Amino acid sequence: MQKLIKNLSYIWNKFKNDRESFWDELEEQMVTSDISINTASRILEEVKNHVYRENINNLEKVKSSLKQQIIEILKCNGDSKLNISSRPPTVFLIIGVNGVGKTTSIAKLANMFKKNGKKVLLSAADTYRSAATEQLQYYAEILGMDMVCHQKFSDPGAVVYDSVEKAKARGTDLVIIDTAGRMHTSYNLMEELKKIKKVICRRIGREVDEILLVVDSTTGQNARNQAELFNNSLNLTGIILTKTDSTSKGGIVITIKNDLNIPIKLITNGEKLEDICYFDPVRFTELIFS
Amino acid sequence: MFDLLTAKFEDLFYKIRNKGKLSPNDLDSALREIKLALLEADVNFKVVKEFIENVKAKATGEKILESLTPYQHVVKIVNEEIIRMLGSSSSGVSFASRGPTIIMTVGLHGSGKTSSVIKLANFLKTKFQKKVSVIAADVYRPAAVLQLEDMAKNIDVDVYSENNSDPVAISVRGVELFKKSGSDVIIIDTAGRLHIDENMMDEIANIRNKTTPHQIYLVLDAMTGQEAVNIASSFNLRVECDGIILTKLDSDTRGGAALSVYYVVKKPVKFVSNGEKIDDFDIFYPDRIASRILGKGDILTLIEKAEKVVSEKEAKGIEEKIYRNELNFEDFVAQIRSLKKMGSIDKIFSMMPIVNKSKIFKKVNLDDSHLSHIEAIINSMTVDERRKPHIINGSRKKRIAKGSGNSVSEVNKLLEQFSKTKQMLKQFSGLKGKFKLPPGNF
Numbered sequence: 001m002q003k004l005i006k007n008l009s010y011i012w013n014k015f016k017n018d019r020e021s022f023w024d025e026l027e028e029q030m031v032t033s034d035i036s037i038n039t040a041s042r043i044l045e046e047v048k049n050h051v052y053r054e055n056i057n058n059l060e061k062v063k064s065s066l067k068q069q070i071i072e073i074l075k076c077n078g079d080s081k082l083n084i085s086s087r088p089p090t091v092f093l094i095i096g097v098n099g100v101g102k103t104t105s106i107a108k109l110a111n112m113f114k115k116n117g118k119k120v121l122l123s124a125a126d127t128y129r130s131a132a133t134e135q136l137q138y139y140a141e142i143l144g145m146d147m148v149c150h151q152k153f154s155d156p157g158a159v160v161y162d163s164v165e166k167a168k169a170r171g172t173d174l175v176i177i178d179t180a181g182r183m184h185t186s187y188n189l190m191e192e193l194k195k196i197k198k199v200i201c202r203r204i205g206r207e208v209d210e211i212l213l214v215v216d217s218t219t220g221q222n223a224r225n226q227a228e229l230f231n232n233s234l235n236l237t238g239i240i241l242t243k244t245d246s247t248s249k250g251g252i253v254i255t256i257k258n259d260l261n262i263p264i265k266l267i268t269n270g271e272k273l274e275d276i277c278y279f280d281p282v283r284f285t286e287l288i289f290s
Numbered sequence: 291m292f293d294l295l296t297a298k299f300e301d302l303f304y305k306i307r308n309k310g311k312l313s314p315n316d317l318d319s320a321l322r323e324i325k326l327a328l329l330e331a332d333v334n335f336k337v338v339k340e341f342i343e344n345v346k347a348k349a350t351g352e353k354i355l356e357s358l359t360p361y362q363h364v365v366k367i368v369n370e371e372i373i374r375m376l377g378s379s380s381s382g383v384s385f386a387s388r389g390p391t392i393i394m395t396v397g398l399h400g401s402g403k404t405s406s407v408i409k410l411a412n413f414l415k416t417k418f419q420k421k422v423s424v425i426a427a428d429v430y431r432p433a434a435v436l437q438l439e440d441m442a443k444n445i446d447v448d449v450y451s452e453n454n455s456d457p458v459a460i461s462v463r464g465v466e467l468f469k470k471s472g473s474d475v476i477i478i479d480t481a482g483r484l485h486i487d488e489n490m491m492d493e494i495a496n497i498r499n500k501t502t503p504h505q506i507y508l509v510l511d512a513m514t515g516q517e518a519v520n521i522a523s524s525f526n527l528r529v530e531c532d533g534i535i536l537t538k539l540d541s542d543t544r545g546g547a548a549l550s551v552y553y554v555v556k557k558p559v560k561f562v563s564n565g566e567k568i569d570d571f572d573i574f575y576p577d578r579i580a581s582r583i584l585g586k587g588d589i590l591t592l593i594e595k596a597e598k599v600v601s602e603k604e605a606k607g608i609e610e611k612i613y614r615n616e617l618n619f620e621d622f623v624a625q626i627r628s629l630k631k632m633g634s635i636d637k638i639f640s641m642m643p644i645v646n647k648s649k650i651f652k653k654v655n656l657d658d659s660h661l662s663h664i665e666a667i668i669n670s671m672t673v674d675e676r677r678k679p680h681i682i683n684g685s686r687k688k689r690i691a692k693g694s695g696n697s698v699s700e701v702n703k704l705l706e707q708f709s710k711t712k713q714m715l716k717q718f719s720g721l722k723g724k725f726k727l728p729p730g731n732f
Binding site: 031033037100130131134137139183186216218220221243245247249252 | 326329330402432436437485511513515516538540546
């Protein structure tokens with residue numbers, strides 16, 4: 001992840017002479033990190049108010065005001081931790097567009113819970129993509145976990161049904177479901193996800209514990225559309241932000257949280273199984289300013 | 291793709307369309323809206339700035355403020371700039387003059403390399419009758435080789451792969467083997483990598499040095515944000531790409547990455563991939579896309595698609611029938627089937643030159659299943675009824691409705707629609723000679 005604001009001290013000179021161009025420059029830098037124009041101007045409005053009200057004349061204080069605004073947006077009202085049911089198995093449904101890193105994130109997530117002594121079962125409900133099941137199988141084997149899969153092109157709903165039943169029979173703590181990547185604009189594929197969700201709810205007699213949308217941090221403004229449409233169909237409980245070891249700044253999650261109030265729960269930042277952690281608004285913000 | 295950008299431009303042009311004169315203020319506010327539209331579409335910030343400056347300079351230079359038709363002038367300038375941004379003409383497909391053409395694909399994780407390799411292989415195989423083979427050089431992602439093999443099997447293309455070997459060696463041996471076996475095109479599928487990962491970037495540079503590909507394509511996700519330009523620059527710096535394969539265009543992305551990359555890196559988008567199906571893949575035509583962004587449709591692609599599914603003879607036959615007012619339900623259903631073969635309805639609509647498409651889109655639910663309903667109704671008619679729609683009376687309607695699982699009112703609606711269409715087409719054909727009916731139209 002790269003710095004959100006690169007040369008704050010360089011543009012600071014402008015603050016004294018030409019304030020408008022200082023704010024413009026700041027806005028420009030925010031937009032280049034994929035924060036939407038609307039969110040960027042909303043944040044800057046707040047910062048400006050603060051700066052003028054308090055008569056701030058010092059770069060560090062402008063910076064901390066900016067940070068504070070971003071943290072305020074990213075902060076969760078409730079708990080940002082993952083929801084674990086008191087009546088196992090807990091079920092996580094992982095969804096997203098093609099190529100964002102769903103399967104890899106699932107392996108990392110599974111590894112994280114396994115280390116905490118949980119018994120995890122992986123559910124290969126991506127029956128569409130070539131070798132998707134084999135990819136998940138590979139992780140199930142190295143992590144030593146159960147996996148439920150059916151034949152290629154079989155009904156993903158049936159895979160999910162069997163997964164939950166098997167988990168119940170074996171006293172598994174957590175089921176993580178891998179689904180096929182799909183465009184949020186595809187009506188049929190979104191209906192398929194709704195059906196999968198219905199199957200889970202019926203089997204566990206409650207809402208799905210976590211429905212997590214995987215978002216690639218290199219994605220631009222379209223990530224907001226993805227979050228909005230997936231949320232409309234399924235009521236997301238959170239977001240996993242992937243590939244943060246890239247140079248992109250992942251600013252779009254600030255817009256997603258600001259516009260749709262969907263919490264970011266996890267971030268992944270490397271190719272190793274350990275490269276996953278809970279999302280911390282303060283640390284994330286510090287990181288993009290460091 | 292590009293829909294929102296199109297909608298913005300349409301709105302904007304609509305606003306200034308009837309203005310007799312354009313004041314400097316009008317121009318400034320129009321440019322500001324264009325700027326926001328481009329930024330919201332993920333066009334790179336620097337590119338946007340330059341674009342706006344160019345349009346402004348041209349607009350002022352050509353004195354459009356004093357011209358009588360400022361609207362046309364602004365549209366013309368914006369159009370030219372967008373084409374310039376995208377690269378002005380299609381670079382097409384190029385093959386090596388001697389021996390097999392070697393192609394290497396590179397890109398970030400999850401950009402769609404493997405699917406693109408298979409789609410490209412299929413494209414070259416079916417369109418250019420080439421013997422294509424692929425090399426599986428992604429040894430890192432679990433089951434990546436299996437994925438390539440599985441997909442290659444479906445299109446009957448040979449794959450070279452090795453277990454536990456290094457990607458450079460695999461590529462070299464694969465190329466040797468396929469050269470001997472007489473392949474026309476050899477495509478190397480490499481692993482996804484970060485453009486800042488030095489070791490991994492060295493690896494593709496090595497593969498390039500050892501296999502000397504004729505073409506290196508960067509596979510880029512059309513939904514990429516502001517970083518697209520840096521990603522493309524980094525890959526280009528290390529392996530000198532010949533072009534871009536832009537993927538996932540079936541999303542609702544506004545496609546700014548595509549607009550920025552050529553502008554900054556000067557490497558053209560060569561192919562686009564826009565769906566889950568194997569033939570959702572095509573050559574990229576910058577001028578046609580520009581015309582679509584500006585809401586003027588993409589008639590050329592539409593006609594090409596139509597020509598693929600309807601022969602000229604068929605089209606002529608239909609035209610004759612329309613002229614003699616003899617169009618019947620058999621023709622109608624044939625037309626529906628051709629239309630379906632051309633792709634989904636919303637894709638076809640997006641290519642049509644309709645003003646304020648985005649607004650119409652919101653009202654009309656363009657659903658492919660609607661066509662299937664119509665088809666079902668027609669299928670429930672007897673041959674006689676299809677040929678002579680006027681004999682369909684009350685009891686026949688009831689039977690048709692029951693047979694197709696629809697209500698009588700839906701059957702009525704179709705009959706009414708059909709007779710209106712017939713009338714309309716009759717009027718069109720009155721202009722015969724002056725107005726050529728495009729094939730596949732009804």
